[in-house]
Amino acid sequence: MPAQGAGAGAIADRRGRGCSMIWVIQTLNGVAFGMLLFLLAAGLSLIYGLMKILNLTHGSFYLVGGYIGLTVMRLTGSFVLALIAAAVAIALVGAAIERFFLRRFHLDELPQTLLTFGFLFIFADLSLWIWGGNPLMLNEPQIFARSVPMGDYAYPVYRLFLIAVGLAVAGALWWFQEHTRLGTMLRAGVDDAEIARALGINVSLLFTLVFAVGAALAALAGVLAGPVLSLYPGADFEVLILAFVVVIVGGLGSLRGALVGALLVGILDNFGKAYFPEFALFTVFVPMAVILVVRPTGLFGRR
Amino acid sequence: MTVRIWSLAGALAVLALLIALPDVVRGYYVALATKMLIFALFAMSLDLLLGYTGLASLGHATYFGVAAYTVALLVVRAGVNSATAFPAALAAATVTGVLFAPLALRARGSYFLMITFALAQVVWSIAFGWRSLTNGDDGMPNVVRPDFGWSLDNTVSFYHFVLATVGVAALLLAAIANSPFGRALRGIRESESRMQALGYDVWRYQYVAFVLSAFFAGIAGALYAYYNRFVGPEYLNVVQSAEALIMVILGGAGTLLGPAIGAALIVYLEDFVSSMTEHWVLVLGIIYVLVTLFAPRGLIGLVVEFRQRRAAK
Numbered sequence: 319m320p321a322q323g324a325g326a327g328a329i330a331d332r333r334g335r336g337c338s339m340i341w342v343i344q345t346l347n348g349v350a351f352g353m354l355l356f357l358l359a360a361g362l363s364l365i366y367g368l369m370k371i372l373n374l375t376h377g378s379f380y381l382v383g384g385y386i387g388l389t390v391m392r393l394t395g396s397f398v399l400a401l402i403a404a405a406v407a408i409a410l411v412g413a414a415i416e417r418f419f420l421r422r423f424h425l426d427e428l429p430q431t432l433l434t435f436g437f438l439f440i441f442a443d444l445s446l447w448i449w450g451g452n453p454l455m456l457n458e459p460q461i462f463a464r465s466v467p468m469g470d471y472a473y474p475v476y477r478l479f480l481i482a483v484g485l486a487v488a489g490a491l492w493w494f495q496e497h498t499r500l501g502t503m504l505r506a507g508v509d510d511a512e513i514a515r516a517l518g519i520n521v522s523l524l525f526t527l528v529f530a531v532g533a534a535l536a537a538l539a540g541v542l543a544g545p546v547l548s549l550y551p552g553a554d555f556e557v558l559i560l561a562f563v564v565v566i567v568g569g570l571g572s573l574r575g576a577l578v579g580a581l582l583v584g585i586l587d588n589f590g591k592a593y594f595p596e597f598a599l600f601t602v603f604v605p606m607a608v609i610l611v612v613r614p615t616g617l618f619g620r621r
Numbered sequence: 622m623t624v625r626i627w628s629l630a631g632a633l634a635v636l637a638l639l640i641a642l643p644d645v646v647r648g649y650y651v652a653l654a655t656k657m658l659i660f661a662l663f664a665m666s667l668d669l670l671l672g673y674t675g676l677a678s679l680g681h682a683t684y685f686g687v688a689a690y691t692v693a694l695l696v697v698r699a700g701v702n703s704a705t706a707f708p709a710a711l712a713a714a715t716v717t718g719v720l721f722a723p724l725a726l727r728a729r730g731s732y733f734l735m736i737t738f739a740l741a742q743v744v745w746s747i748a749f750g751w752r753s754l755t756n757g758d759d760g761m762p763n764v765v766r767p768d769f770g771w772s773l774d775n776t777v778s779f780y781h782f783v784l785a786t787v788g789v790a791a792l793l794l795a796a797i798a799n800s801p802f803g804r805a806l807r808g809i810r811e812s813e814s815r816m817q818a819l820g821y822d823v824w825r826y827q828y829v830a831f832v833l834s835a836f837f838a839g840i841a842g843a844l845y846a847y848y849n850r851f852v853g854p855e856y857l858n859v860v861q862s863a864e865a866l867i868m869v870i871l872g873g874a875g876t877l878l879g880p881a882i883g884a885a886l887i888v889y890l891e892d893f894v895s896s897m898t899e900h901w902v903l904v905l906g907i908i909y910v911l912v913t914l915f916a917p918r919g920l921i922g923l924v925v926e927f928r929q930r931r932a933a934k
Contacts, residue, residue, distance in 0.1 A: 370730070370731050427734060428677045428870075431677070432870065439906030440903055440906035440910070441906075442906075563739070566735065566736075570732075596752055596753070597750050599749065599750050603739075606739060607739070610724060610739065614727050614732075
């Protein structure tokens with residue numbers, strides 16, 4: 319993520335003054351990035367938990383969602399409209415992929431993985447065709463286009479907004495899962511889809527719904543990331559891999575795991591890029607490898 | 622019996638054709654055929670794991686890439702003789718398999734896919750990130766080809782070297798697949814619990830299959846480093862792993878011959894489509910979808926189905 323790396327580097331250059339404030343700022347940057355990862359990982363994790371699908375198209379939902387948001391923003395100038403359009407469009411795409419393709423291979427992991435890989439390629443090439451190869455920056459909404467003083471530094475409000483959005487989505491998903499009828503069905507489905515079906519839960523509808531919502535969350539992450547990380551070919555892959563690290567660390571099928579994992583990976587990635595640029599990816603992958611060895615089901619995963 | 626004689630005659634004819642190929646086609650296609658052979662071996666090595674043992678790995682490029690990088694690091698950085706680097710590369714790939722297999726084999730199904738994917742990313746991140754050693758994204762050029770008394774620098778002699786190496790490796794793979802060990806692997810693919818009940822140490826069989834497939838992938842990787850005289854992090858990429866998977870599936874998993882054909886076909890298509898349009902990636906994506914939907918048992922599977930249908934009539 320070059321744009322973010324550059325930002326962190328600029329901040330690190332002024333390291334002499336207010337050393338502790340730098341840590342606060344770096345941590346906030348990490349949390350903001352972690353929140354974007356959470357939006358991706360939540361969908362990835364729920365899709366896996368419910369359907370056992372390793373969705374490699376998830377990064378494409380993020381990138382194409384971001385690009386759609388960018389186009390809508392350029393046409394209408396409205397960030398809210400950009401978010402809505404991206405989420406709705408990608409939700410429909412996700413639902414179609416689940417209904418017409420993945421469903422045929424229920425619980426058959428290899429064809430499903432190959433299909434999602436195929437769609438990854440198709441979306442990557444189509445978006446390169448439509449939106450070109452240069453990084454594109456989304457404009458942040460007017461009200462957030464300023465900074466707040468933080469010690470000797472000025473911190474962009476937009477990043478604080480990202481953190482707020484992430485927390486709000488986490489809260490909403492948790493409430494949905496724990497306190498609604500559909501959420502109960504979802505938990506039942508994650509525990510045992512067969513039994514849930516036998517109990518009369520419309521698992522088929524639930525599958526499509528969860529896939530669509532997961533895709534929409536990834537699209538939201540793409541639009542929200544636009545003003546900070548910019549959108550470019552290859553971003554789909556980068557976020558996909560980090561989102562996978564998040565779910566491996568946090569545990570598949572667990573919302574809480576996705577949140578904790580996302581914050582952890584976001585912060586590690588940020589500090590890694592700022593302080594050990596050569597081993598930036600390593601600071602993320604090594605903890606993942608350790609967790610795989612010590613606790614293969616992740617921090618919050620069940621067996 | 623006659624079937625056997627015919628297939629033996631067929632195999633010999635194909636071999637004769639392959640040996641004589643440089644006399645028939647021009648240099649560009651000899652180089653392309655060399656690449657096809659290398660990827661045929663890569664796909665066959667994965668087939669041992671996927672088709673015979675029933676373990677779908679999304680990290681097979683790791684062993685391919687580790688061998689390629691070992692060759693490059695030894696030759697370019699340490700000034701080791703290129704021929705000496707070859708066995709070292711195979712050892713490196715095998716050791717990586719020995720280390721990763723116990724981690725990956727804790728899981729099955731989609732979790733196995735994910736763990737192999739994650740482990741592959743760790744290795745990729747080293748190659749990508751450790752610039753002072755590997756040149757990161759730029760890769761390492763100037764990987765000289767080995768010299769066994771005769772130079773492999775010209776296209777034709779290198780082709781024959783690859784043909785001989787891949788041929789021997791393929792025979793070994795076929796021998797493994799048809800041995801009692803190979804039959805046990807197929808039993809495990811069909812039913813782990815049943816083989817366990819029969820007294821087979823399933824884990825150990827899977828472990829050995831995993832390491833063997835890493836070894837053979839290493840041969841392909843080392844050859845590929847010589848072929849391009851270059852290595853780069855894309856050798857270790859998940860895209861490379863997924864390409865191996867589609868080669869195996871396209872040809873027909875569990876047949877060895879099928880994956881070799883699948884590999885040759887994908888390599889040819891990539892060359893052909895890239896010469897006409899910039900959208901090879903789009904075409905590749907569509908191939909993934911079409912193969913999964915319409916030829917889940919591969920081209921060999923289609924042929925078998927066709928024969929059965931004709932026999933039924």
